[in-house]
Amino acid sequence: MGPLGHIGTYVIKFFEHMGRFGTLVLQTARALTDFPTYAHPTLKQMVRIGVESLPIVLVTSTFTGMVSSLQTFYQLKSAMVPVHTMVGSAVEKMIFLELAPSLTALVLAGRVGATIAAELGTMRVTEQIDALETLAFNPVAYLVVPRVLAGMVMFPILTIFSMTVGVVGAWVVSVCSGISSADFLYGMRLFFKPWDVYYGIIKSVFFGLSIVSVGCYEGFFAKGGAEGVGRATTKAVVVACLLILMWNYILALILL
Amino acid sequence: MSLVIRGLKKRLGGKPVLKGVDLEVREGETLVVLGRSGCGKTVLLKHIIGLMRPDEGEIWVDGRDITKLSFKELIEVRKQFGMVFQASALLDSMTVAENVGLGLRREKLSKDEIERRVSEALEMVGLEGWEEALPAELSGGMKKRVGLARAIVTRPKFLLYDEPTAGLDPVMARSIDRLIAELRERIFSTSVIVTHDIISAFSVCDRLAFLHEGRIRFLGYPEEARCSEDPVLREFFSGGIIPWREGAFGRG
Numbered sequence: 001m002g003p004l005g006h007i008g009t010y011v012i013k014f015f016e017h018m019g020r021f022g023t024l025v026l027q028t029a030r031a032l033t034d035f036p037t038y039a040h041p042t043l044k045q046m047v048r049i050g051v052e053s054l055p056i057v058l059v060t061s062t063f064t065g066m067v068s069s070l071q072t073f074y075q076l077k078s079a080m081v082p083v084h085t086m087v088g089s090a091v092e093k094m095i096f097l098e099l100a101p102s103l104t105a106l107v108l109a110g111r112v113g114a115t116i117a118a119e120l121g122t123m124r125v126t127e128q129i130d131a132l133e134t135l136a137f138n139p140v141a142y143l144v145v146p147r148v149l150a151g152m153v154m155f156p157i158l159t160i161f162s163m164t165v166g167v168v169g170a171w172v173v174s175v176c177s178g179i180s181s182a183d184f185l186y187g188m189r190l191f192f193k194p195w196d197v198y199y200g201i202i203k204s205v206f207f208g209l210s211i212v213s214v215g216c217y218e219g220f221f222a223k224g225g226a227e228g229v230g231r232a233t234t235k236a237v238v239v240a241c242l243l244i245l246m247w248n249y250i251l252a253l254i255l256l
Numbered sequence: 257m258s259l260v261i262r263g264l265k266k267r268l269g270g271k272p273v274l275k276g277v278d279l280e281v282r283e284g285e286t287l288v289v290l291g292r293s294g295c296g297k298t299v300l301l302k303h304i305i306g307l308m309r310p311d312e313g314e315i316w317v318d319g320r321d322i323t324k325l326s327f328k329e330l331i332e333v334r335k336q337f338g339m340v341f342q343a344s345a346l347l348d349s350m351t352v353a354e355n356v357g358l359g360l361r362r363e364k365l366s367k368d369e370i371e372r373r374v375s376e377a378l379e380m381v382g383l384e385g386w387e388e389a390l391p392a393e394l395s396g397g398m399k400k401r402v403g404l405a406r407a408i409v410t411r412p413k414f415l416l417y418d419e420p421t422a423g424l425d426p427v428m429a430r431s432i433d434r435l436i437a438e439l440r441e442r443i444f445s446t447s448v449i450v451t452h453d454i455i456s457a458f459s460v461c462d463r464l465a466f467l468h469e470g471r472i473r474f475l476g477y478p479e480e481a482r483c484s485e486d487p488v489l490r491e492f493f494s495g496g497i498i499p500w501r502e503g504a505f506g507r508g
Binding site: 128132 | 302305306307327331332334335337338339341342343345346347348358359362406410416
């Protein structure tokens with residue numbers, strides 16, 4: 001096959017994926033009417049996606065907040081500007097607009113996206129999804145809808161948690177670096193706009209949806225045994241990370 | 257006829273797997289579909305329960321062509337079916353009782369009734385007392401039994417078995433055969449069993465079908481199969497564990 005043939009194959013495969021993904025999205029939307037099937041599994045997924053992700057978000061956000069404070073302090077100090085209030089302002093913007101939503105999403109693409117793809121992929125290759133169908137369950141309502149809903153609800157909550165923890169981390173380090181608590185908080189309030197928080201939350205909804213939907217798609221259509229599950233898991237993480245970066249730019253372009 | 261398949265064709269990965277299968281399953285009978293590994297037996301079974309859509313052909317279940325049904329209508333038809341999977345396909349995050357009771361969740365039954373029916377099904381397959389075990393804690397034979405219990409708990413009209421004795425030692429395989437025969441007496445389902453285990457086939461079947469190169473090459477009673485002069489069928493039988501001889505297989 002020549003280079004044109006290869007390009008053609010990739011194009012066809014891309015549209016195949018798009019078509020199958022679109023069908024899964026439609027099936028997910030239709031399955032929303034099957035409330036009894038997804039109600040309980042959704043609560044279970046909210047715990048798994050949300051509550052069980054708290055430790056990793058806590059660690060990531062604390063350190064990110066601390067580092068952002070140190071780096072801001074370092075940069076402003078070398079620029080010889082009055083740093084005491086500016087650290088709070090810069091840290092607030094960095095954490096609310098960028099670091100909390102994006103880093104939380106990138107970390108959770110690994111944790112949540114990989115888990116979903118591996119779990120559903122294993123269920124697919126061991127015929128557990130077929131078994132659900134033979135038991136008259138709609139597998140999309142039972143497996144995909146709970147994860148998508150849980151992702152949509154829990155990602156914004158995790159992002160708010162990340163913003164809070166990040167700011168606390170930054171504040172502690174700033175105080176330890178010699179900036180008074182009052183200066184830091186004054187700086188934070190100085191340029192604060194509620195939109196900064198809303199923007200971060202809106203981003204987290206898009207990021208969360210990207211992670212869970214790609215994880216569900218890759219897992220749900222996995223094939224080829226253990227190797228296929230491994231491939232689906234890797235793809236879920238890589239594609240989710242790329243989508244996060246892409247949405248990050250598009251949303252900044254549209255919303256800021 | 258309660259289950260009729262006409263001109264079923266399916267291609268997978270560009271290769272024809274089923275090239276026009278015609279098959280009729282009578283009400284209450286146990287039909288065994290024999291065939292070599294990879295001949296399309298499981299594909300046929302998955303079409304019967306609507307897990308796969310055919311390229312061409314019809315599958316009539318109680319007078320309805322299920323190939324024309326929407327997903328929602330298909331779910332309703334599936335409530336009449338129970339299926340035992342080759343590798344059991346138990347949901348590994350659930351206990352034995354939860355797995356067996358899964359199909360009952362679709363019916364509006366009280367918790368007590370579900371528990372009673374689950375215990376009854378587990379008792380039928382000889383697994384009483386294993387309700388709280390996880391699939392990972394069970395042996396291959398036990399998993400098959402749980403799969404059987406899950407399939408029969410809804411008292412289905414049709415039971416489909418995909419290689420029920422595959423991967424089991426001969427003693428356990430015969431015990432699964434006995435269980436299938438016992439269940440037939442107790443729940444009166446119409447059963448379709450796909451297997452390449454000749455001993456198992458002859459010990460549980462009312463009629464035999466032989467799937468070869470995408471078509472049903474033989475359909476008839478076990479006695480007719482034994483007397484068949486078809487070289488392909490004879491070769492398949494003689495390739496079994498017991499050499500071909502008069503009356504070597506099963507009952508009758």
